[in-house]
Every structure is written in C-alpha cells, then in structure tokens.
Amino acid sequence: GTVVLLRCGDRPAFTGDDLLVASQLATHTALGVQKAVMYGHEAAVADTLQHTMLPSSLPEPTGVRLASRYLPASKTAQVGGDWYDAIPLPGNRVALVVGDVMGHSMTSAAIMGQLRTIVQTLAGLDLPPHEVLHHLDEQAQRLGSDHMATCLYAIYDPISHRLLMANAGHPP
Template sequence: MNLDETLHELCQAAVPAFADVAFVHLYAPLPVGDETAAPHGVLRLHTTDRAPPRKAATGGTGPLPPAADTVQAAEAVRPAATGPLAKLLRAGQPVFGDRPGIRSVVAELLGVANDPAAVPPGRRLILAPLHGRSHAMGSVVLIRGPDRADFTADDLIVASQLATHTALGIHKAVLYAHEASVADTLQRTMLPPSLPKPAGVLLASRYLPSSRTAQVGGDWYDAIPLPGNRVALV
C-alpha cells in the first residue's frame, strides 16, 4: 500500500463517522527507515477531507455550521525544533484542543497563528501526532462541528489508534518506496552504457520497466559480437 492509499484509508475511517473535518500534515522530506535523528524542515498539508453538508441535528435546514465547514489548514508550517509543536509531535500522544497551551499549537497548523481564538473551541478538536517507530512523521487534526457532541476520552483512544495505524502504514510506504528506488537505480547502473556496432547489424535498446505495482522488469541485457559475423543477444 502506498502513501496516498494509507491516508485515504485514514480519512475513510475518520470522516464523517468520527469527525467532520480531517487535516493531515507530513514532514517534507519524510524520514526513511529507523533513523533516529529528529526530522526538520517543513510540515506540509498532504490530505484534507470534509464531511458533506448536512442538516443540523436541531432540525434546521442550513448546511454544516461555519465553525467546522470553513476551517482551513496551513499549506506549510515550519515548526521550531524546540518549539511546542515539534515537542508535541515527538511525544506521540493525541490531545484535545482545550488542553492548556495547545490552542497556539493548533492555530499554527490551521494557519491562524495570529488569532488562536479562531481554533474550534472546547473538545471539538483532537490533534493526533503521526509517530513512526522512532520519529515523528506528521500530524492529523480532527474537528467536529458544533451540531455534534464533543469528543470524549474514549474518542481520544480511537484517535490514538487511528494515528498509530496510519503512522505505521506511512513508515512502510516510505520504506518500500525508498527500497524500490534503490532497486531501480541498481538496475539502471547494470545496463551497458553503449552497444557494439557489428558489421551488417543495427542494434538499439530501450529501458522499459514494468508497472509500479509489479516492480519488476528492466532486466540486464547485452549484445556480444561473435566470430563469423554473428551476434549474441542477452
């Protein structure tokens, strides 16, 4: 399963049954393998999912309340290595939006750092770090509209399970993509830089790997001139 499929599964599980909005930020570049160095650089918005408009639970006819429907996320965030956001992601534990000191962190992810009051109030927001085997990989922000009940302590456990499953999937997808890239590079380096030009024969070649899912093809080849104006093709 690749990265996009992993995050699509997360959104399918979370929206709309569990939350009305989900934002997923990932470090760019993502750490590979079991390296222990803390990731640095930029958190980029990778995936956004929203529940379709619906009638309010109170019987109204309007769409989802603006507090959830209009919330946006920052396209890119550059957290300080020792700042509260980076520390929270390294800790790996999901938190409610009403936890002391969290509003400014969430405001940074939502792109409203200068206006923390724009963050959905109370326990209508959960920030769950995406933590791999040994490092932070990003975060998922889950938001409920005011027409739904607040998140509960049990919901925090569910968010933790979703984040853990997703982080492990991201870890595997990134590692697989890295190994596939190494294998592809190795195959290309094994190809001869040029083909011989025997008399009476015109040789041409092309590297054509198979599909991404099969990850095979592009086998090594060569052309060898033989006595008697013969050519061996490998």
C-alpha cells in the first residue's frame, strides 16, 4: 500500500516526530489489513470444510420424512463446528444427531468432522443414545481437552412412534 501525506504551502514542514507517527500509523494499518485478509481466507476455508463434511442428502427410511437446513445464528457465526446427521438404523429406525464444537475456525470444523465420523461409527453398533454419547465423550477426550462440544443424539422408531434421546455438553 501507499500512504501520501500532504501539507499546504503555508504550513510548516513535517517534523521527524510527524514522520515517525505517520510511519507507525501506516505500519499498523497495513498489519490490520493483512490480518483481515488472512482471517477472511481462513473463514472461507473453514466454511468450505464444514459444509463439505455435512450430509449432502438425508436417508429416506420407511415411515420417516426428513428435511434439514443449516442456518447459522448470525453472519459472523457461519463457520465452525456445527453439524447434523441422520443415520439409518435396523428396523426402519433413524438416528438423528445435532452437534456443535465450540469455536469458529478450521480447527473447530476439523474436530467436528472427527466427532461426526465417530458418531456414525457408534450408531452402527445400534447402542442406546446415552451409550453413544458416553463413548463419544471418551473419544472426544482423546482429541484433546482444549475443545468443548455439545451433542444431541436421538433414535426415532416410526413403528412404535418412540423417540429416545440424550444430550451432552450443557444442561438440558
């Protein structure tokens, strides 16, 4: 970038202190612009990573009609570790999952992808919701204690019209 400082002819010339302040202002402005560009790039990468890891379509189990829409709370909260899933289970049942890894960064999105994969694997074992979350918590601790996550895991049975659910990460 370029900084141009002008003074009218009837004003005294810039002093050394004036030039020092102008130089520092230009440096801090340039650093701010650079950080904004880098943050914008990181946010775009995290957003792409997150959306790539969300389901492109939902299953269509017999007796259940599913729909989804990802809608962030605000424009500044678009990226991070939010996820959802619907996983077919035996007997026309379906596991419904909503989770969130704290933060809005590439790291949050990457951890979200790992937790989502773990939930899919645990769902394949056909465990009750509270056991799925117990094992998910064990695996999440192995990823590190620097990150917090919340998760709601439910199993819907369209034959008995029962919904069993458990949540973890914050009070009900």
